[in-house]
Amino acid sequence: MAQEVNSASPIEMIRIVDLEKYFAKLHVLKGITTTIHKGQVVSVIGPSGGGKSTFLRCMNRLEEPSSGSIFIENVDITDHRIDINKIRTDIGMVFQDYNLFPHLTAIQNVMLAPVHVRRVKPKEAEEHGMELLKRVGVTDKAKEYPFNLSGGQQQRVAIARSLAMRPKIMFFDEPTSALDPEMIREVLDVMQTLAESGMTMVVVSHELGFIREASNRVMILVDGKIIEEGTPDEVFNTPQNQRTKDFLSKIL
Amino acid sequence: MIDSIEKKKGKYGHLPWYRRYEFLYPFMIIYAALIIFVMPPVSRLNIFGYLMLIVAVVIYVFVLVAVQTDREKPNWLKNIFAFGVILIFGLFFYRYSGARWSEVGHYFFNMDVMRRTGFMEVGEAATTTNWELMFRALWTAIEIFLMSAVLSTLLALLLAVVRVIVNDKLLNFFIELYVDVFRAVPSIALLLVIYFSLPYAGILLSPFATGVLALTLIEGAYLCEVFRSGIEAIHKNQVESARALGMTAWKAMKLVVLPQSIKIVLPPYTNRMIGLMKRTAECSVIAIAEILQTARQLQSWYANATPLIIGALMYMIFLFPLTRAATILERRRKSA
Ligand SMILES: Nc1ncnc2c1ncn2[C@@H]1O[C@H](COP(=O)(O)OP(=O)(O)O)[C@@H](O)[C@H]1O
Ligand SMILES: [Mg+2]
Numbered sequence: 001m002a003q004e005v006n007s008a009s010p011i012e013m014i015r016i017v018d019l020e021k022y023f024a025k026l027h028v029l030k031g032i033t034t035t036i037h038k039g040q041v042v043s044v045i046g047p048s049g050g051g052k053s054t055f056l057r058c059m060n061r062l063e064e065p066s067s068g069s070i071f072i073e074n075v076d077i078t079d080h081r082i083d084i085n086k087i088r089t090d091i092g093m094v095f096q097d098y099n100l101f102p103h104l105t106a107i108q109n110v111m112l113a114p115v116h117v118r119r120v121k122p123k124e125a126e127e128h129g130m131e132l133l134k135r136v137g138v139t140d141k142a143k144e145y146p147f148n149l150s151g152g153q154q155q156r157v158a159i160a161r162s163l164a165m166r167p168k169i170m171f172f173d174e175p176t177s178a179l180d181p182e183m184i185r186e187v188l189d190v191m192q193t194l195a196e197s198g199m200t201m202v203v204v205s206h207e208l209g210f211i212r213e214a215s216n217r218v219m220i221l222v223d224g225k226i227i228e229e230g231t232p233d234e235v236f237n238t239p240q241n242q243r244t245k246d247f248l249s250k251i252l
Numbered sequence: 253m254i255d256s257i258e259k260k261k262g263k264y265g266h267l268p269w270y271r272r273y274e275f276l277y278p279f280m281i282i283y284a285a286l287i288i289f290v291m292p293p294v295s296r297l298n299i300f301g302y303l304m305l306i307v308a309v310v311i312y313v314f315v316l317v318a319v320q321t322d323r324e325k326p327n328w329l330k331n332i333f334a335f336g337v338i339l340i341f342g343l344f345f346y347r348y349s350g351a352r353w354s355e356v357g358h359y360f361f362n363m364d365v366m367r368r369t370g371f372m373e374v375g376e377a378a379t380t381t382n383w384e385l386m387f388r389a390l391w392t393a394i395e396i397f398l399m400s401a402v403l404s405t406l407l408a409l410l411l412a413v414v415r416v417i418v419n420d421k422l423l424n425f426f427i428e429l430y431v432d433v434f435r436a437v438p439s440i441a442l443l444l445v446i447y448f449s450l451p452y453a454g455i456l457l458s459p460f461a462t463g464v465l466a467l468t469l470i471e472g473a474y475l476c477e478v479f480r481s482g483i484e485a486i487h488k489n490q491v492e493s494a495r496a497l498g499m500t501a502w503k504a505m506k507l508v509v510l511p512q513s514i515k516i517v518l519p520p521y522t523n524r525m526i527g528l529m530k531r532t533a534e535c536s537v538i539a540i541a542e543i544l545q546t547a548r549q550l551q552s553w554y555a556n557a558t559p560l561i562i563g564a565l566m567y568m569i570f571l572f573p574l575t576r577a578a579t580i581l582e583r584r585r586k587s588a
Contacts (some may be wrong), residue, residue, distance in 0.1 A: 031272060060496060062492055062496060085500055086498070088495065088496060089497070089498035095492075099489045101494075101508055101512075112508075113499065116507055117499055119496065158493075162497070164496065165497060
């Protein structure tokens with residue numbers, strides 16, 4: 001298991017109060033309240049269509065929450081007077097389909113946002129970018145276009161691209177679901193190392209091995225509600241809620 | 253070569269006579285000789301002559317198909333037969349169109365007309381040759397083209413980006429209205445309306461400005477649609493991952509979407525630009541001395557078609573690089 005959060009004085013990173021989200025009449029998130037502390041690695045699991053992606057996307061306002069508040073480091077990001085672009089630079093997001101920019105090479109993908117958003121000098125951004133590519137193990141592909149990379153390599157570059165903004169929080173939305181089985185491991189390894197380095201992470205994933213190894217908290221999100229949460233051991237070994245048991249029996 | 257064909261006969265079965273070189277080589281020579289020396293001249297073209305022409309064409313088509321469909325035949329032979337089609341039709345046209353070919357040079361390629369000076373004796377025109385007038389006209393056309401190309405591109409880019417990013421209902425309505433209206437208006441009509449009716453409203457525009465304005469408005473409407481489809485072809489995931497990195501909508505557009513759209517948009521854009529250059533000719537209706545206007549004046553003054561031919565050649569030569577570019581871009585996009 002990743003390093004335990006310093007339980008003496010946990011620093012609050014994300015606090016969510018009564019988050020609700022409607023798509024027109026469709027009620028997708030039905031009141032979510034939770035707090036995530038610095039250095040925590042939270043795994044979110046639940047049946048498809050339960051609102052996991054929407055939950056993540058509300059937390060950096062790729063989707064507008066319908067009601068409720070989301071505090072990132074005590075700033076309410078649902079307040080429309082804040083600059084959401086500024087907040088997003090602190091939150092990395094990795095998507096299921098990698099979404100690398102196909103017209104740029106791997107290293108250019110990684111450098112783009114630091115140079116144009118953070119105004120880092122290109123040379124510095126490149127150095128940092130190469131360092132990150134080394135960390136995710138694709139240095140040799142730095143000058144390649146996404147088209148020439150395998151799915152696993154693309155996803156690792158996508159992780160490096162997010163890390164290049166030096167985020168404080170990382171969201172992962174099913175980062176290995178689109179990958180061939182033999183490439184899942186390489187991406188999970190990168191995520192595990194990141195978790196061990198103390199990054200605050202929220203991961204939507206059904207990779208049970210990873211969840212047990214790397215995360216210190218599991219949330220079960222069913223039908224727009226968190227029906228159960230706790231450490232992986234608690235949730236997997238002694239689930240309390242009947243619907244949790246039903247769901248786990250399908251995936252375990 | 254004949255040898256190798258003979259050897260392959262065993263493998264491919266019997267080679268029909270019309271595919272054999274013993275037939276094809278003599279055929280080419282005899283056919284060429286017959287068509288050049290034996291075909292009746294136009295004055296003696298009776299029913300029998302027409303029949304001969306038809307038979308000649310049918311025979312040629314038959315042999316042409318036989319050669320083109322034969323995988324064993326070398327490319328140069330196929331090319332000769334394909335080229336032969338052009339030569340034969342050229343020859344038929346030359347002989348039977350009834351044209352007075354001896355006068356073609358005088359009426360269509362008369363350099364003497366182009367060298368003359370003093371057309372209509374305007375200003376210092378007494379020393380200005382018609383060549384110079386035509387080149388001035390070309391420059392005027394290029395000026396109109398470049399101005400309206402730049403302006404319409406900027407206008408269309410702005411409208412397309414605003415439409416996608418701001419995505420405001422009312423704004424979109426007006427942009428769509430503009431696009432629909434100006435795609436439906438013929439440019440000649442718009443030119444005349446602007447030129448002859450705006451003065452009543454107290455707005456006086458020079459012919460040049462009128463031309464640029466009308467072409468810009470129409471081209472802008474078309475290009476807006478071209479750009480919009482290019483932008484919308486880029487998946488929304490691309491915008492989302494750019495926004496998730498903290499980019500503003502404009503930055504995501506500039507750094508992520510537009511660079512990808514360019515590849516999609518460039519072929520239709522180039523085609524629109526070619527069309528725009530050709531449509532500068534429509535400015536002749538408001539008496540701008542561009543290529544068509546000048547050429548027609550010279551043509552009727554000298555009763556000679558040479559200026560028109562020169563004008564047409566000017567368009568062709570100016571547009572050749574663009575048409576080539578369009579073809580190459582189109583091909584590259586298909587192969588990508
Ligand atoms: N942009 C959207 N517009 C309308 N409905 C949506 C949109 N995004 C998601 N939904 C709906 O919200 C529900 C939850 O989706 P999602 O958050 O993607 O679930 P999960 O990630 O858990 O599979 C689904 O029923 C889905 O169809
Ligand atoms: Mg999802």
